[in-house]
Amino acid sequence: MKQIKKVLGDDLRKYTLVFALIALIIFFNIASGGRMVTPSNFQNLLSGNAYVLIMAIGMLMVIVIGQIDLSVGSVAGFCGMVMAIAFQKWNFPWWAAVLLGLGIGVLVGAWNGFWVAKMGIPGFITTLGSMMIFRGGVIWISRSISVPAPSELKWFGAGYLPEWGPAFTAMNNSTLLLGILAIGFFAYAQLRQRNRAAVLHGAKESVWPVAIRIALGTVVVGYLTWLYGSGRPGTSFPIPGLILVILVIIYHTITQKTRFGRHIYAVGGNKNSAALSGVNVQKTYFLTMLNMSFLAALAGILFVGRSTAAGPSDGNGWEMDAIASVYIGGAAVSGGVGTIMATMVGGMMMAVLNSGLMLMGVGADKTQVIKGLVLMAAVAFDVYSKRPGHVSITKRLFSMNSADSKEGSPADKKS
Template identity: 40%
Template sequence: MKKVLSKLIAFFVRLWNSPIVVTLRKLMSENIRQYGMILALIGIMIFFAITTGGISLKPLNISNLLLQNGHILILAVGMLIVILTGNIDLSVGSVAAFVGAIAGIMMIKNDYPIIPSVFVALSIGIAAGAWNGFWIAYIRIPAFIVTLGGMLIFRGLTLAVLGGVTLGPFPDAFNAISSGFLPDTLDFLNLEDFHLTTVIIGILFSLLYIVNVYFSRTKKQKYDFEVAPLWVTILSTSFILFALNLFTFTLALYRGFPNISIILFIVLAIYVFLTTKTVFGRHVYAMGGNYEAAKLSGVKTKFTMFMVYTNMGLLAAVSGLVYAARLNAATPKAGNLFELDAIAASFIGGASASGGVGSVIGAVIGGLVMGVINNGMSIMSLGIDWQQVVKGLVLLLAVWFDIATKNKSK
């Protein structure tokens, strides 16, 4: 027995120190924020799949997950950029409510066309963000105070313009933003109860991802940058492709891609590019890392901060329109606690409370973690009181994880 035990221990020691495991350990330690949240999301989904008897993974429920959390995921993208500068925005929920109220008054009460109404609503969101940005960037009032004031101002304006009553319903075309689905225009096989267009889109995105990985790796090798071993790239790419196509196949079993997923993808594509490939993105990260150093390096810190909050106003407006379309009504209580959900999604997704660290994809993953937890607990008929307790604990653990990994890296 002792010989068998000693052989097992020796085997595991050799395995732990083998080149493959050492490489995986190095990748995990260097990317612990991103990989940690992805693994946490997978673990949470498996947990609720077991505890709900598989209900949480049914196509209808996966589709509802996107429909119910799309507005928060959009907000989380904007909030991530704000948090990268080391600040927060407490006014986004009120701005979203105000924008929804304006859209309701224009489309429902005055019967204005949808496109001009949406344009006006987005312009108001931009103006609200610019209002916050002016006081924060140029007058140098702390962001907490300015956005707290904005939360009260725009909530009051929402109550004033709606007169305390709910307006509805919106026109069907506007309501389709959050309740509609992509039509199955590519179903050349005439399949019933299967959305072939969604599967084809998933395959096309898979091919684009493979091409992107190939050219990204080739470019790094051309300039002698360090790249992961080929087998690691193949393994990680295969995992992502499997997850992507499993997701699209699951959606195809119901009604395919919800329209909100298309809006969310466009937002993601724009802001991933903005934060990783543009001067503005580099300046935002630099300001969060060290504001004074960024200023001395030539970064236009005031203008950049102004644009960060203006952008937050735009995304709050988009979120408000999406939420109003989902409710099919403009209500004074819209946007309640949206800011806290967006902040929680950003921190859970790996953003640092001190700024300068985080990613758009991470914020979306954090939002999905919160969405899966909410959805799973609702299916389990867990009361709203305990749901709040669990969400608070998850946020606390996420920030603790950020501090722990930062201290370890030092």
């Protein structure tokens, strides 16, 4: 137990969800006779869910400030449709059509943000309105007919990285390069962290936990690299997946390492204390709502690219998938709590469930039921393990027969 803690850090609880995801993947792999963990299925898992996960990034930030955005599905559909129409009917070049779609997304975000930030209308109501407005809007402007999308977008929505270089690697070399870069960066970050900790605390962490961490990282990333790179020729780590990874890195940095990110958590945790600490609460609300619609537009456009046409019902119910991802990832309804990384794991849970149940031949009806139960189970587990005085299930599992399980929450010392 102590050794595990040294490698993974003191708070094992944050890995609960990752373990659950891995367990789920293994379960489905066995139940489907090995069809879960295959290159093509994993590629589909990413390119088929990237749009929901991209929206989940924005939704996490919205939920952290203590709001909610119900309009993302409609906005995604609307922006995708505007883009397709601009390309088809107004003869925009494809890139200009995409920029127009994104621009509309920003405008919609400004609209939502205005009502929430300046007028103080709860996000739930504001975006319920927007949800109706833009769902109606997309049907209106498309006259209920699908509009073909520019073919250039197919690469963004469902494309693969180029093939090049020697063939002896027996995999897609672009993916291989990405994997090597990822491992290198991970190792560099680990070593740097160790050195900085040494400067700060004086004492150096011993070598072996760092080495094990790097080895673990190498194995995981290496395996994924092989899995994604060794599919049928012409396939690789999918482009939408790559876009998602880049966005996750950018938004992780924004939420964790910028003043704006801190302000989001401050506003969600205690609006009044944030205001008295010099945070512009209205601006934080406004920008977060704006960003959400921007990401929804991006998600909508990627989806249209993948499905080659914009349909009037695109985006129906997406908001629920995005919101579910955030809550499975452990965010609090009251705001102030949640991370993008956990949200991504939460979103992957939903994706793996969808895919695994489909592979097992379970119908869409039952899949929906199961997804609902999983959402409840995940959140109930989270609530249970955060309750003071309860030992979390993970802790109980890990601390069986070990002596270091005595620490508990010193509940209620206040008199």
